[in-house]
Amino acid sequence: MITAKGTLYLCPTPLGNLEDMTFRAVRVLKEAAVIAAEDTRHTLKLLNHFDIRVPLISYHEHNKDERGPELVQRLLNGETIALVSDAGMPGISDPGVDLVRLAVMSGVTVVPLPGPNAALTALIASGLDTNTFTFIGFLPKTNKHRLAMLSKLSNHPHTLLFYEAPHRVRATLHELREALGDRQAVAARELTKKFEEFVRGDLDSIGRHFTENQPRGEFTILVAGRPAGEEVAEEPDSLAGLDVIQAVAALINRGINKKDAIREVASQRGLPKRQVYQAVLDSDLV
Template sequence: MTFRAVRVLKEAAVIAAEDTRHTLKLLNHFDIHVPLISYHEHNKDERGPEIIQRLLNGETIALVSDAGMPGISDPGVDLVRLAVMDGVPVVPLPGANAALTALIASGLDTNTFTFVGFLPKTNKHRREMLSKLSNHPYTLVFYEAPHRVRATLHEIKAAFGDRQATIARELTKKFEEFIRGDLDSIERHFVEHQPRGEFTLLVAGRPEGEKLAEEPDALAGLDVIQAVAELMNQGINKKDAIREVASQKGLPKRQVYQAVLDSDLV
């Protein structure tokens, strides 16, 4: 919590919160006496326009989330969109964010990373996303609820193989903990220990030199441009996609590169 955030909350006409009872504890701690209204996933369609109208009338409204930063895997993103559409200034107040907080202490590559957040709820869509991400060369950052941690670890390992990973839980809180190792050892850890708290999962990208997951049936009927485009749609960068297509089709990499260059494929 920053001095600036405390000041802004004190100066706001009203504070919009996911759980007003939860936020009231924070306000009491900092001796902040500002009216609270609820804004969450289940009332955002109705409450959002009401908040925008109050903002257009000149009020200053502060938005807080139960944990982390509003707008990251959070319904605050919808309120920001409405505000931007109506020309209402949006002022971010940086604070603790689980993804970045976990990343910097993970021991994994921080130069280039991809934030995934929560995986889809349905088995089919979750498997499809993990299949696409399996060839991703950068550190991947997931969020997960405690009751889903074991299953998600198993699914990621099945899709990616046994890579280096870190799990962080209860970040910035009393029971903050980091579990580092490979996916296999971390999965075994949670067989012996009940997952508790909010979790951030970080998984290393596809190791350099590891063969890309092949989909010969999907690429066989495509020309080189279509094949490269298909792999890029799966999250593979252009350079690796060109190399893989050249390998699968038995062509010189330079020939595939030139064909892609001539096609203006982004």
């Protein structure tokens, strides 16, 4: 006897206001065999509010490698599983994306439910361009990788959407100002909650606001895309006058890894990548 595969439901949960829970999400959670949650204690409060009596199982960044295959096996055995994040859409800036990949690879049906999402909620009230936008989420943790990403985004013409924790907001606003220039921006915090706030202006004024006021709550930071006609100087101009080794070193100092720096310089100079690599290897450049 062949057992029919189960279904993985992706259930958004409220950002803060419990009235944003949909009727469909409540029904799916009640009918699931198990609910996979980032923080089971946090999710239990939501389930109790809606009188949902379904077993919880933890699924988060630190156990996803072991727990993911277990959940997929249960799905293959015919169970219905609902995946939730602590708030908002599962699979966006959380390990839910990995479980979805495993389920898809195993031929399991994945059903997404519409619902709350912090980035889009902030965007539609920001006053910035909503026709074309790019979701970045959390910037990399290391300074080197963070600066490299911001450098790549400096010429991006679309509205940029970032997530940030309160203790990092001031530093991130400063980094955005340094990398992107003083663009129009919005800092949205505590979305859908009692102290929801939108701080609008340019990156300078928003930075001053949070220098004078302690950042509190979870933040979505939105930055306007590169203004038309204000392209950042291209790398060839900024590296003009430097020899190959100096050019590679300059890119590395900006946070670009050595491999990418070598490739970029080789492309700019019309040289074989192997030639630039050998020159770097023969130099004292680490």
